[in-house]
Amino acid sequence: xxxxxxxxxxxxxxxxxxxxxxxxxxxxxxxxxxxxxxxxxxxxxxxxxxxxxxxxxxxxxxxxxxxxxxxxxxxxxxxxxxxxxxxxxxxxxxxxxxxxxxxxxxxxxxxxxxxxxxxxxxxxxxxxxxxxxxxxxxxxxxxxxxxxxxxxxxxxxxxxxxxxxxxxxxxxxxxxxxxxxxxxxxxxxxxxxxxxxxxxx
Numbered sequence: 001x002x003x004x005x006x007x008x009x010x011x012x013x014x015x016x017x018x019x020x021x022x023x024x025x026x027x028x029x030x031x032x033x034x035x036x037x038x039x040x041x042x043x044x045x046x047x048x049x050x051x052x053x054x055x056x057x058x059x060x061x062x063x064x065x066x067x068x069x070x071x072x073x074x075x076x077x078x079x080x081x082x083x084x085x086x087x088x089x090x091x092x093x094x095x096x097x098x099x100x101x102x103x104x105x106x107x108x109x110x111x112x113x114x115x116x117x118x119x120x121x122x123x124x125x126x127x128x129x130x131x132x133x134x135x136x137x138x139x140x141x142x143x144x145x146x147x148x149x150x151x152x153x154x155x156x157x158x159x160x161x162x163x164x165x166x167x168x169x170x171x172x173x174x175x176x177x178x179x180x181x182x183x184x185x186x187x188x189x190x191x192x193x194x195x196x197x198x199x200x201x
Contacts, residue, residue, distance in 0.1 A: 005030045007070075008044045008055040010037055011198065014158030015067040019054040020195040021154045022071035026078040030056070034198075068095065071151060083151050091145055091152040098156050102130040106159060110166055124170075127163055131176055134160070138178035142185075157186045 007023070007030045009016040023030055035041060040051055048055045048065035056064040056073065064070050075084055105126035112120040134156070137144050144152045160183050164171040171180070186192055 003059065005059065006033060006057040007031065008033050008035050008041065008047075008053055008057075010035050010053045011196065013053050014162055016053045017158035017195065018155045019056070019067045019070040019074075021157070021191060022151075023074045024191055024195050025080065025154070026074040027080070028074050028077045068155065071154065075151070081149050083149065083154075086145055086148065087151045088145070091150060094144065094152050095155045097130065098159055102127060102159060105130070106163055109163065124167075131160070131163070131179060135176045135179040138182050142182070153182075153186075157183065157192075161187060 005028075007019070009020060009032060011017075011034060020032075033041070033044075035044065035053055037053075044053075044055050045051055047057055047063045050065065052065070054065070054067055054070050056070045058064070058073075064073055072084075072087075105123055108115040108118075108123040109120060109127055112118075112123060115123070134144065141147055143149050144156070160179065164180075164183060174180075
């Protein structure tokens with residue numbers, strides 16, 4: 001068994017990014033293994049046959065292969081911004097909506113050629129239903145659930161960033177000023193820069 005928890009990750013995967021953000025914020029040490037998604041490690045597949053990242057193997061043999069579970073595990077060890085008490089059912093529902101409704105529309109917006117039933121603009125408009133709600137949440141507070149950073153901010157940021165990069169010019173000129181400011185602050189943060197460094201493993 002590893003002496004440190006072993007994290008299988010992929011640098012650009014939004015689910016893996018959210019897990020690394022929580023781990024970095026908690027300060028918990030892990031051994032990071034960067035995965036080639038075209039040649040997934042046999043060990044990772046034995047631990048989690050579904051073959052998606054992140055996968056966290058704990059020293060006692062416990063395996064966590066859902067990003068939210070990895071985030072909660074890290075913050076249960078050390079929670080410097082007191083995020084867990086603020087992780088309400090409303091916050092959990094927001095993350096669930098991101099991971100289902102928004103993620104589905106986002107995939108189609110990113111790859112409209114794979115979904116020719118509708119145009120890229122149609123899929124973007126589907127994404128905007130969720131983005132409008134997020135932007136409204138940020139009108140009076142810097143984070144989704146008030147003045148302090150919460151688990152939902154960490155969990156959603158990689159997906160909003162992914163949306164923004166599809167058409168940066170459009171997003172930069174969009175009406176989502178509060179959401180852009182929130183995203184820009186995250187992308188410029190030392191935390192995000194740290195977790196996005198390329199691994200040598």
